[in-house]
Amino acid sequence: MAEHHLKTPLTDADIEKLKSGDVVYITGTIYTGRDAAHKRLVDTLDKGDPLPFDLKGALIYYVGPSPAPPGRPIGSAGPTTSYRMDTYAPRLHGLGLKGTIGKGRRSREVRDAMIKHKAAYFGATGGAGALLSQAIKGAKVIAYDDLGPEAIRELTVENFPLLVINDCHDGELYTTPNLEAALAG
Amino acid sequence: MRTIPAQTVIDKVAEMCISANRELPEDVMASFRKGQEEEENPAAKEVFRQLIENAEMSKDTGLPLCQDCGLAVFFVEMGEEARVEGMGIRQAINEGMVKGYQEGYLRKSSCDPFTRKNTGDNGPAIIHFDLVPGDKIKIWMMAKGGGSENMSRVMMFPPAAGWKGLREFIINRVAEAGPNPCPPILVGVGIGGNFELAAINSKKALLRELDDKHADPEVAKLEEEVLAAINKLNVGPMGLGGKNTCLAVKIAVAPCHLASLPLAVNIQCHSARHKEVVL
């Protein structure tokens, strides 16, 4: 399993070399967005209005951080469960989104979209929000401030630690549960 | 009658909310250390290493363990000879929760189910009361995240399903949940009662110590057996494969209607945050 240090925005070439199980450290700018923000992004697209950030080469982090205490750019900031954004992700990948960061399994449709549009799905360790926060050096709300923790933030990250869960070659890192063994007891 | 000032309740509850979100119970930490040792898969080992480091980071910086500081759930055992003076105990607990979530820089995760608008103060707290003899008030606080709660289920089985049917459902549920609820998980199980009692019991069961044994040796056996079965699934820490899919299964049993066999499975992530206080 390889280790990569990548800078945003990501290119097709960056994505093509990634394999499920690779460790990736991201440096640059990533955007936060979860349930309510995704709904607004898609409503904005439906209306034909411009999005609050450029999707080309972008990475979206599924996170709703805790409030920043004094002296810190952000509070705890670990991933939320990704399947809830599955209905939105294929469309965004079609518009140039190169990667998403979250936890948990993606749908077949999202994985197909990642193959088609050369994108990857990255896992960050769920429940390690205090630790992951240390790699975030800056945070600024750029849209939907009224959504509170769900607002879209532009994060400046340095060596943000990720695992490739799904690559653009249909790789899958999550195990298939061994139901037969478990049920047999 | 023993009287407890509302302000005492407010301050204690606020303190519990903050400390629950910054410090994992020692039994949970011990299970992380054990897991790190046991796992052979390097990715699984690394998850445990990060969880241990995360807990240390949280203690050092005061940042919450997880950004999802949960809906605040309380179980209250209210002594029949105790009363809270100044305001109702429900209001006092809620005010304490709001204060704790505000002052501790904890995330407010409560919203309107239709408009999805954040209520802004993580309220209202979810409080389950029990009246008990005595003049003390015991309060448990649980910070319950959405990711693991979403993977939980209540199922009304016909009696013919028996333990075999329940066991299959529990194992299938954990398998289907897979990496989503931040494994290694704890599984709270409510068997019997009715629709709501099964659910409440399954959640309350999660407050037990990880390594305590059920008072009924038959139930204790079931807990151990299902735990061993679940850990054969190879879901593993964060779904990456390994021996630790589940850290403990806790079962609560209650009598039920002749016609039904209720089952509730409450999934709890590894960030098993809870505190208790006796007033």
Ligand code: SF4
């Ligand atoms: S499931 Fe638990 S550990 Fe994972 S993000 Fe939610 S609250 Fe945090």
